[in-house]
Amino acid sequence: MALKLSHLPSRQNIKAVYPRSPSSIDPNNPPWPAYRGYHEYSFAYATMGQRLPTILGKAIEDVVVTLNQEYDEERIVDLVECIDRMESLMKELQEQAKLRPIIDDGEADVALWNKLIAKYFHGKTFMNAPWLFAEAYKYRRLQECFSVSKFWKNYDVFFRQKCDTFSRSHDAVFELSMRFAEPFKLKDGLSAEEKLEAERLMFKELTQICLWGNSTDLSLLINMTEDQIRSLQSTGGENLAATEKNILGNHMERLWQTVHDLRSNTGGRIDFVLDNAGFELYCDCVYADFLIQSGLAKEVRFHGKRYPWFVSDVTKKDWSWLLNSMVYGHLFPKATEEEKESLRRLGLRWKQYEKEGKWIYEQHPFWCTGFTFWELHNEAPDLFLHLSRSDLVIFKGDLNHRKLTYDCAAPPSTEFEIAIGPMASAAGAPRVCSMRTIKSDVVVGLGPEGDELAERLDKEEPGWKISGKYAVVLLSEGRPGEKVIFT
Numbered sequence: 001m002a003l004k005l006s007h008l009p010s011r012q013n014i015k016a017v018y019p020r021s022p023s024s025i026d027p028n029n030p031p032w033p034a035y036r037g038y039h040e041y042s043f044a045y046a047t048m049g050q051r052l053p054t055i056l057g058k059a060i061e062d063v064v065v066t067l068n069q070e071y072d073e074e075r076i077v078d079l080v081e082c083i084d085r086m087e088s089l090m091k092e093l094q095e096q097a098k099l100r101p102i103i104d105d106g107e108a109d110v111a112l113w114n115k116l117i118a119k120y121f122h123g124k125t126f127m128n129a130p131w132l133f134a135e136a137y138k139y140r141r142l143q144e145c146f147s148v149s150k151f152w153k154n155y156d157v158f159f160r161q162k163c164d165t166f167s168r169s170h171d172a173v174f175e176l177s178m179r180f181a182e183p184f185k186l187k188d189g190l191s192a193e194e195k196l197e198a199e200r201l202m203f204k205e206l207t208q209i210c211l212w213g214n215s216t217d218l219s220l221l222i223n224m225t226e227d228q229i230r231s232l233q234s235t236g237g238e239n240l241a242a243t244e245k246n247i248l249g250n251h252m253e254r255l256w257q258t259v260h261d262l263r264s265n266t267g268g269r270i271d272f273v274l275d276n277a278g279f280e281l282y283c284d285c286v287y288a289d290f291l292i293q294s295g296l297a298k299e300v301r302f303h304g305k306r307y308p309w310f311v312s313d314v315t316k317k318d319w320s321w322l323l324n325s326m327v328y329g330h331l332f333p334k335a336t337e338e339e340k341e342s343l344r345r346l347g348l349r350w351k352q353y354e355k356e357g358k359w360i361y362e363q364h365p366f367w368c369t370g371f372t373f374w375e376l377h378n379e380a381p382d383l384f385l386h387l388s389r390s391d392l393v394i395f396k397g398d399l400n401h402r403k404l405t406y407d408c409a410a411p412p413s414t415e416f417e418i419a420i421g422p423m424a425s426a427a428g429a430p431r432v433c434s435m436r437t438i439k440s441d442v443v444v445g446l447g448p449e450g451d452e453l454a455e456r457l458d459k460e461e462p463g464w465k466i467s468g469k470y471a472v473v474l475l476s477e478g479r480p481g482e483k484v485i486f487t
Contacts, residue, residue, distance in 0.1 A: 019410070019418070027133060027371065028120040030408035031421065035441050037096075037127035037134060042441050043466050044131035052138055053093050055311060059142065059157035060086050066155075078151045085145040089138070096127045099137055105147035107306070108365035112379060113140060116370050132407040133370045135310075140368065143307045154317075156308045162318060166278035167331040173279070174332075174339045176209070176286050181342035183349075184293040196260075199294060203256050206287050207435070211471055212243060213283030214275060214397045214437045248438075248453065249416070249445035249472035255433055258392060258475065259296040267298035268391030271430075273367070274304050275397025277318035284396065285322075285350055292358055300353075301360045301390070305368050310399055319361050323347050323354075372403045374421045381486050388428040388484050394435060401436040401472075405444055412443045413450035416474040424476040428484035432476040437468045445474040 019031035028034070037048035063083055070076045091097075099121055102113045116133070126134050146155045166173070186195050244250070262268040270291060272284055284302070291297040304314040325331055326347025332340070353359035366380035377384045387393050395404055405419040416434070417424040423432055443465060446453055457464045464470060 022421075025374070025406075026120055027116060027375070028124075028130060030130065030372075030406040032406075032408040032410045034130035034132075034408050036129065036131055039131075042131070044441070048093075048127055048131065048134060052135065053090060056086065056090050056093065056138075056142070058161075060090070062157045062160055063155075065160075075151045078149050082145050082149050082152055082155070085148075086142070089141050089145065093126055093138065096125045098123060098125050099129060099134070102140060103144055103148060105144055107143075107147060109140075109369050112365075112369045112371065113137075130407070132372065132402055136368075136370045139309050140370070143309075143368075147307075154307075156315065156317060158308050158311050159317065162277045162312055163321065165312075166282070166322070166325075169279045169282075170332050170334065173282065174335065174342065176283070177342040177346050178339065180286055180289065181345040184290060200256055200260075202290065203259070203294075203296075204252055206290050207252055207255065207473065208244065208247075210283050210287040210396075211247070211435045211473060212437065213280040214435065214471075243471075246470045247473055248443075248470050249447065249450075249474050251433070251475040252473050254475050255473065258431060259291070262297065262391050263295050267295050269299045269301065269389070270297040271301045271303060271387060271390040271393045273393065273395045273400055274302055274314040275400060276312040277314045277322070278312065280312075280396070281314050281318065281322055286346075288359065289346075289350065289353075292353065297391075299358055299360070301362055303367065304361060304363050306363045306365060307368060309368055313399070316361060316363060323351050327351065372406045373400075373423050374406055377422045377426050377486070384426075385428075385484055387430050388480070390430045391480070392431045392433060394433045396435055398436055398439040401434050402440060402442055404432070404434055405442050407440075407442050410442065410444050411451050412446040412454040413448060414444040416445035417476045419444040420476060424478055426484075427479055427482040429476075429478035430480055431478045434472065434474045437471045438464075439466055439468050441465055443472075445472055 018033075019025075020029060025031055035042045035044040037044050039045055060083060063079065063086065067076065067079050067083070070079065099117055101117055102110050104110050117137075121129050121133065124134075126138070129137070142157070146152045146157075149155075186198055190198065259270070262270075270288075272288065274281060274284065288297075288300045288302075291300060302314075302319070304316060304319060306315070308315060324347075326343050332343075335343075350359065354361075364380065364383050366376065366383050369379070371379050376387075395401065404423060406421070410419050420432065420434075423429055443454060444450075457470075461467075461469075
């Protein structure tokens with residue numbers, strides 16, 4: 001028997017209110033709806049179903065190459081066991097298995113990972129956990145394949161790829177080294193106003209070089225040809241002028257004013273939270289070199305990852321390899337003697353910055369966890385306090401942007417300060433800049449007309465959010481100088 005409900009109020013079309021209130025936000029319930037692997041409309045679907053298995057397959061191929069070059073039986077057996085663990089991870093990915101706790105391998109992040117899994121993702125799978133967490137979890141599990149071994153704890157399955165991509169970046173590398181090998185110097189005879197304008201224009205061009213250097217992301221550019229890489233890495237003036245119109249959220253003028261004010265206050269400290277190794281790191285260093293030489297900064301700190309992460313993210317090994325290869329390496333056999341010398345001089349100057357303490361490389365365990373940066377204040381208070389002492393923190397790349405914004409479906413018109421939550425609103429939050437070529441679904445900071453702009457691009461250029469054609473340079477003023485409070 002069916003009840004007739006003719007006298008009750010009609011059903012309402014109730015929409016959830018977003019962003020969620022701070023008290024109801026947690027890693028499984030972001031401020032706006034999360035992207036998840038089963039969302040066919042999202043890049044999460046292709047990533048979890050196709051890209052990650054492909055990346056893991058190439059990683060296994062890399063280890064097999066290493067295995068075939070080994071001769072010591074004990075090391076060979078140990079590496080075979082690493083491959084077995086990688087193949088087990090592949091099976092879990094393909095079967096959409098539930099997420100298990102991380103084995104205690106001695107890393108400082110084990111407790112953070114297992115707290116997250118137990119509290120928020122118990123029973124979740126690779127496909128129904130939020131995409132950002134599930135993808136990060138896969139890379140942590142890949143690290144575990146080696147960290148529990150005897151001889152291969154520090155093995156980087158992506159190192160060959162990172163080195164190879166930089167060595168195929170001949171044109172772009174020497175375009176910059178031939179310009180910046182000698183210390184930066186303005187033309188003689190310029191007035192104070194002309195000098196300032198020349199610096200402003202150079203700052204804007206180098207900011208773009210730093211931004212578009214992020215196009216070279218190995219996790220997205222699998223099997224790319226040399227010509228395609230060269231096209232992405234074009235750093236000529238005409239190319240930069242043409243691409244500025246593709247910076248959909250553009251706070252470069254505000255960024256210039258920020259660093260200019262730093263110099264007025266005798267210079268300050270700028271931090272880079274790094275993204276990709278190789279050519280992007282090289283561009284970051286060219287940019288940081290200019291900041292030091294021009295007096296816009298007195299100290300630059302670079303924050304990398306403790307172990308291989310998202311294919312091409314910078315580790316200490318990548319950092320050292322780049323500087324040493326520039327000074328001592330033979331990566332570019334077709335380079336002229338002048339080109340080789342320009343690269344060597346640049347590398348020597350950067351190594352000198354390290355010796356003088358002007359450049360400092362750091363790696364905190366928090367950067368390789370499943371937490372977004374909304375939780376940095378609570379889960380890594382030491383790191384938040386450290387960053388609060390910086391005059392400007394530049395977050396490079398797509399992954400850092402996803403972590404800043406909780407990687408959720410916020411409207412494109414959402415203000416950057418709102419999208420990054422406590423990284424803008426917490427007492428003592430530093431000034432934050434996100435430099436990102438857009439390669440995934442989350443897009444914010446496009447201004448009041450941002451929703452309409454995104455809808456138009458959805459119609460005219462399907463896939464624009466993952467093409468790397470568009471970018472943002474977004475700035476949050478934060479609350480610098482205020483006393484940091486932890487509750």
